[in-house]
Structure formats: structure tokens, C-alpha cells
Amino acid sequence: MILKPHPQSPFINHQSTTANILFLNSQHSMPPFFFSNSTPKPFLLYSKFKSLLFPIMSHSTTTTTTKTRLRGVVFDMDGTLTVPVIDFPAMYRAVLGDDEYRRMKDDNPSGIDILHQIDNFPPHKQRHAYATIADFERQGLDRLQIMPGAAELCGLLDSKKIRRGLITRNVKSSVDLFHERFGITFSPALSREFRPYKPDPAPLLHICAAWEVQPSEVIMVGDSLKDDVACGKRAGAFTCLLDETGRYDSPEYADVEFKPDFKVASLADVYSILEEHFDLSP
Numbered sequence: 708m709i710l711k712p713h714p715q716s717p718f719i720n721h722q723s724t725t726a727n728i729l730f731l732n733s734q735h736s737m738p739p740f741f742f743s744n745s746t747p748k749p750f751l752l753y754s755k756f757k758s759l760l761f762p763i764m765s766h767s768t769t770t771t772t773t774k775t776r777l778r779g780v781v782f783d784m785d786g787t788l789t790v791p792v793i794d795f796p797a798m799y800r801a802v803l804g805d806d807e808y809r810r811m812k813d814d815n816p817s818g819i820d821i822l823h824q825i826d827n828f829p830p831h832k833q834r835h836a837y838a839t840i841a842d843f844e845r846q847g848l849d850r851l852q853i854m855p856g857a858a859e860l861c862g863l864l865d866s867k868k869i870r871r872g873l874i875t876r877n878v879k880s881s882v883d884l885f886h887e888r889f890g891i892t893f894s895p896a897l898s899r900e901f902r903p904y905k906p907d908p909a910p911l912l913h914i915c916a917a918w919e920v921q922p923s924e925v926i927m928v929g930d931s932l933k934d935d936v937a938c939g940k941r942a943g944a945f946t947c948l949l950d951e952t953g954r955y956d957s958p959e960y961a962d963v964e965f966k967p968d969f970k971v972a973s974l975a976d977v978y979s980i981l982e983e984h985f986d987l988s989p
């Protein structure tokens with residue numbers, strides 16, 4: 708019997724979960740029909756009556772817990788490692804036009820995937836759209852600032868020998884500038900030249916493969932529910948949403964497909980969450 712680790716359960720040691728089931732079989736008073744046949748082995752009991760055992764199991768697992776060993780943290784860049792300086796609504800309006808922007812915003816309450824939209828444009832319109840985005844990104848670079856708490860968090864991760872990666876939908880030259888300007892390096896650092904980009908899980912899976920770790924040993928930290936959290940959850944990683952303004956508390960995000968495991972208002976709060984919920988031993 709293999710219980711597949713589920714990334715939404717950071718507190719469950721799945722090996723001891725198996726032990727729990729066996730323990731429960733022998734210790735719990737079962738309904739009489741449990742033993743009406745010749746006494747089955749615990750494994751058979753489990754497979755036969757797993758629907759009965761699951762409620763007990765989920766209840767019991769809170770008592771025996773082992774934290775997941777954290778092997779790596781993958782960060783988003785814009786708005787996560789750097790202070791948000793790109794006016795995304797203005798950028799989307801410039802690319803799509805006012806009417807199309809309004810229509811798409813209504814159709815996509817959790818956010819517009821502008822790069823995906825551009826992929827469907829005819830070539831001449833695509834070139835213009837990328838030039839517009841590049842303008843906004845260039846203006847952003849002029850005002851680039853590191854996010855408060857980012858350098859300290861990276862220092863703490865380094866002290867635990869926990870790897871740091873980066874996934875952004877920005878271009879490679881922006882990542883290079885970030886590395887240069889702030890002297891903190893992320894590796895691998897995947898920009899939008901890596902296809903498919905977030906919210907596809909591919910970049911995160913690529914990083915996990917490069918690190919030779921499982922996605923379930925990694926946490927993705929980012930400020931976008933539709934890109935960072937979706938990418939992380941699709942890959943099977945833990946996710947931490949940075950929500951500085953509390954905008955994701957709004958009811959429009961209540962029914963989104965992918966929800967973060969953790970939510971913080973500041974990068975300064977990330978390390979204490981990691982310490983509390985994960986094994987950070989090198």
C-alpha cells in the first residue's frame with residue numbers, strides 16, 4: 708500500500724501514516740462485521756475497508772507528525788523579490804486596448820494571462836505587443852528595488868544550505884540585472900525565454916530535476932495566485948502567496964482552482980513559516 712504524499716499535508720509523515728493504519732486495525736474496536744470472516748491480515752483489512760479507515764486515519768494523523776524536509780525555495784521575481792514597480796493594468800490596457808482589457812478582466816477574475824493572449828495575436832500585432840511590454844519592463848528596471856526582507860531571507864536559507872531558484876515571466880536581461888544590482892544569485896533562474904512559462908509547472912519541474920529533489924520538497928513563493936501558486940500546485944510543490952495588501956482576501960478569489968498552502972503579508976514572515984512547518988536541517 709502506497710499513500711502518495713500530498714503537498715497540502717505538510718505535517719503528515721506518510722510512512723507513519725501506514726503504521727497508524729495497522730495500529731488502528733489492532734487497537735480500535737471495530738464493528739462486528741470486521742471480523743466476521745476468517746481474520747484477515749491488516750493489509751487486506753485495509754484494502755477491504757479503507758473507506759471506513761480513512762476518516763479515522765485522517766483524525767489520527769494529527770498525533771504523529773514529522774515535518775517535511777525542505778530542499779529548496781523557488782521565488783518569483785517581480786513583486787516578490789523586487790518591489791512592484793510595473794503598472795500591470797496600465798500595461799495590459801496598452802497591449803489590449805481599453806475595451807478588450809475591460810472585457811478580458813471581466814472574463815478572468817483571477818487575472819489576465821497577457822503572454823498567453825499575445826501568443827494568439829497575428830505576428831505584426833505580436834511584435835507591437837512585446838515592444839509595449841518591453842517598454843513597461845524597462846521603466847520598471849530603472850526603479851528596481853529589492854523587496855524588504857528578501858536579502859535577510861536568502862541569508863537564512865543559505866545558512867541552512869537550502870537552495871534558491873527563480874522563475875519569472877520577465878525577460879532574462881531583467882534577471883541578469885537583478886543578480887548584478889543586488890548581488891544575490893538564484894540558480895537555476897528561469898525567465899520567459901524558458902517555455903512553457905508559469906503558470907505551467909514546467910519551469911518548476913525543471914528546477915526540481917536540476918536540484919535532484921522532489922517537487923514535494925520545494926516551496927514556491929510568489930505574489931501571483933494565477934501564476935506562482937498555480938505553477939507550484941500543478942508541479943506538486945508547496946506554495947506561499949505574498950499578499951502585501953490583502954487583495955487576495957477579496958471574495959472574487961474565494962473559488963480559485965489553486966489555493967496557497969501559506970499566505971504572508973511580507974517576505975520577512977516567510978522564514979518563521981518555514982521554520983514552523985518544515986524540517987530545515989541541512
Ligand SMILES: [Mg+2]
Pocket residue numbers: 783784785786787929930931
Ligand atoms: Mg510577481
